[in-house]
Amino acid sequence: SYELTQPPSVSVSPGQTASITCNGDKLGNKYVCWYQQKPGQSPLLVMYQDDQRPSGIPDRFSGSNSGNTATLTISGTQAMDEADYYCQAWDSNTASYIFGSGTKVSVL
Amino acid sequence: QVQLQESGPGLVKPSETLSLTCAVSGYSISSGYYWGWIRQPPGKGLEWIGSIYHTGRTYYNPSLKSRVTIYLDTSNNHFSLNLTSVTAADTALYYCAREDGVAAAGNGYDSWGQGTLVTVSS
Numbered sequence: 001s002y003e004l005t006q007p008p009s010v011s012v013s014p015g016q017t018a019s020i021t022c023n024g025d026k027l028g029n030k031y032v033c034w035y036q037q038k039p040g041q042s043p044l045l046v047m048y049q050d051d052q053r054p055s056g057i058p059d060r061f062s063g064s065n066s067g068n069t070a071t072l073t074i075s076g077t078q079a080m081d082e083a084d085y086y087c088q089a090w091d092s093n094t095a096s097y098i099f100g101s102g103t104k105v106s107v108l
Numbered sequence: 109q110v111q112l113q114e115s116g117p118g119l120v121k122p123s124e125t126l127s128l129t130c131a132v133s134g135y136s137i138s139s140g141y142y143w144g145w146i147r148q149p150p151g152k153g154l155e156w157i158g159s160i161y162h163t164g165r166t167y168y169n170p171s172l173k174s175r176v177t178i179y180l181d182t183s184n185n186h187f188s189l190n191l192t193s194v195t196a197a198d199t200a201l202y203y204c205a206r207e208d209g210v211a212a213a214g215n216g217y218d219s220w221g222q223g224t225l226v227t228v229s230s
Contacts (some may be wrong), residue, residue, distance in 0.1 A: 031214020
């Protein structure tokens with residue numbers, strides 16, 4: 001079955017850049033979405049179609065997807081960006097969505 | 109602005125059927141979009157359960173497919189989830205969500221309910 005692999009955690013200093021990776025076989029051939037989830041809250045879509053930001057998402061969030069790796073980048077990271085982040089992609093072979101295991105971003 | 113609200117029993121006995129409803133306001137579910145269920149065991153990550161299109165076409169997680177049914181109730185503008193033969197492993201926070209467009213188009217779930225916790229225990 002198709003799998004998406006994310007690092008369990010990423011630490012970043014305030015104002016610096018955080019990069020969250022999502023790896024999967026030929027992932028670049030699929031569209032990837034990213035969700036932010038803060039404690040006690042529902043997930044929030046922060047990126048769709050690899051690099052498109054929904055309305056209301058700050059432009060410090062950006063995305064890319066090529067080869068086997070999709071990346072969500074947070075530039076000028078703020079304390080409010082501390083959260084769990086999940087990638088998601090559609091597996092056409094099984095006609096099902098796959099979520100990555102999630103990455104906890106800590107702003108230290 | 110669309111709003112989604114999950115409802116259903118918070119406690120289900122092992123081997124029984126988990127039934128949840130997602131009430132949608134601000135949009136008619138018969139008009140379009142995909143409507144999905146996602147769950148999250150306590151302290152763990154997200155797991156996709158399945159989706160239903162406004163036409164009734166469904167897609168299910170292969171690992172749950174034999175136990176899952178998702179269906180629309182257009183007269184009440186809600187959609188529902190049935191999960192049969194539950195075990196403790198099905199204990200989770202269950203979310204309903206809306207997706208704009210077909211899954212392969214990569215639009216993602218742009219609106220989510222607040223989630224409802226279901227515990228499987230005798």
